[in-house]
Amino acid sequence: MSVNGHPSASPDPPARSSLLEPAPGERWRLLRSRIWTGVCVACAGIVLLPLFSILLYVITRGVSGLSTSFFTHLPVPVGEPGGGMGNAVVGSVIIIGLASAIGLPIGILAGVYLSEVGRRGRLANAIRFMADVLSGLPSITIGVFVYALMVVTMHRFSALAGGVALSIVMIPTITRTTEELLRLVPGHLREASLALGVPAWRTTVFVVLRTAAPGIATGVMLAVARISGETAPLLFTAFNNRFWSFAIDRPMASMPVQILTYATSPYKEWQDQAWTGAMVLVVLILFLNLAARVIAARSMGAAR
């Protein structure tokens, strides 16, 4: 602090050059600062190691099994060459479609409620809080819940139950992103519409939601990315199926469950299939995440 050359701070003023140098205690503080900065940088490096290791393994091991038959053929018994997990790919698409059909309307409407109707009210605060809490709950317990709710009453595993379980996983996320994006819509758009005599609900749907649509689309992509890898809620809802199945009231195969089955099997051919499946899943999820980023960045740029 005496570096600034206050006369009373240093009774015996040394040469100018040493004034600019830190005092002995100062040097230690600077060094300590450097060390901790280094530690933080190292942490950032360490954290990326598993990410790169996983991506590397999944891609190098998975790419060799990639072929059209992977997407079009049924799984074959051990020992037989070829085969794929086409039924699991289709099953995943159907189950995710069901989950979206249930989860998106509820999630988006709840987000609209938080941003446009309830706002700062007590009920809205409670819902907002619960949405945050729900997004952190173990997905396996959602599976048990849906089992008790649907599988027990319908007396069989079904793709529909899987869809319901995944919709519960996605609703809180969708709600919160929708709310946050609707809040970004400038108030004067609402005012202009209301001033023209447009009813509030039409203003919300055709002005506010429309303006926020690209952002909501990215939120939807992220939510779909999240549920497409979920395994635990599907284990005892959609279960698994070795054959082609398009009936939503029957058990259905899905990519994550199929990967799990093959990955934990002792057979090399199945493990190879699992790597390929994992690669397809990871690439899909990376793509959705990246695309969501790009769209978000672009629509933010357009809004300014």
Added chain:
Amino acid sequence: MDRVEQAPIEDADSTSVVPPPAAKGTVPSPPGPEGLGSPEGPGSRRGDLVFSSVTRAAGLFLLVLPAAMIFQLVRASHLSLSEFGLGFLSSTSWDPVRLRFGAWPFIFGTVVSSVLALVIAVPISLGVAIFLAEMCPHRMRKPLGFLVELLAAIPSVVYGFWGIFVLVPLLREKVQPFLGEHLGFLPLFKGPPLGFGMLAAGIILAIMIVPTVTSISREVLLAIPNTHREAAIGLGATSWDTIRHAVLPVARSGIVGAIVLGLGRALGETMAVTMVIGNRPEASISLFEPAYTMASVIANEFTEADSDIYLAALSEIALLLFGVALVLNLLARWLVRATKSRVEQRA
């Protein structure tokens, strides 16, 4: 189903809700349609009512859901609740053949693996969060944050798969022999190097909760107003002193919230843990031994449960897991929210 009951009750309320009387946000309250004499007549007012009721019903769904989950889980597990009572928590026998069930090995496995994950993940996550919020050059901030978030995007089953083929062999051939040789006198590191076991589960969990702890801590750090930092720097503090004495103390309870949230994640994580923990229902102090967690036993045995009481016991474990995670998440969210609003008020 809610909306039918809700519409008449909210009738009187919604006129005051649509144009909020005390909207603190940036949006000034729009004039109510009826105030200006809506050109579309009473029809549009009904539209508004229906619309707000429908959205409110969707919102209420989120409030009802946890209650419904608890109700269903209690109902599914009542056989076990009445049969074993509180002894379920402390009993160590898990014997589907003789229909005796106790959850202690699973509770133990869940707690130990999660705590181990926290011990590994928290320092690293805080380092990354501090780096991202306080030190990182502006241009690197977004890509690095994205990469950390990608860790959260990778599916659990892929983590488990990677664990089986990369992490477990690494532990078995390199890490565990090394630890056993040098720290083998500690009971933590006793036993043969199997690879599969508590240590593998803890490490996998640590990797999986890093994004949660990092992103929430970073959020809290970024919410702290720059005046704190400027004041410290103005007093001649180094950049680390600034973080240590002017930023971290203010962020403390929010960071604790982030850690609790990470703990909640770790407790409920299922597939990756199931694939590497070895799945043996024994409570052993050694990290080298196989163990079992609550989530894993549900995942492995739920579809194989061949008796009602077996299924009820598994449901009770799910109920327990759900209850603990619910409490932890409530606590964590409250901490994070309280910190952020306190900091924002002060700003």
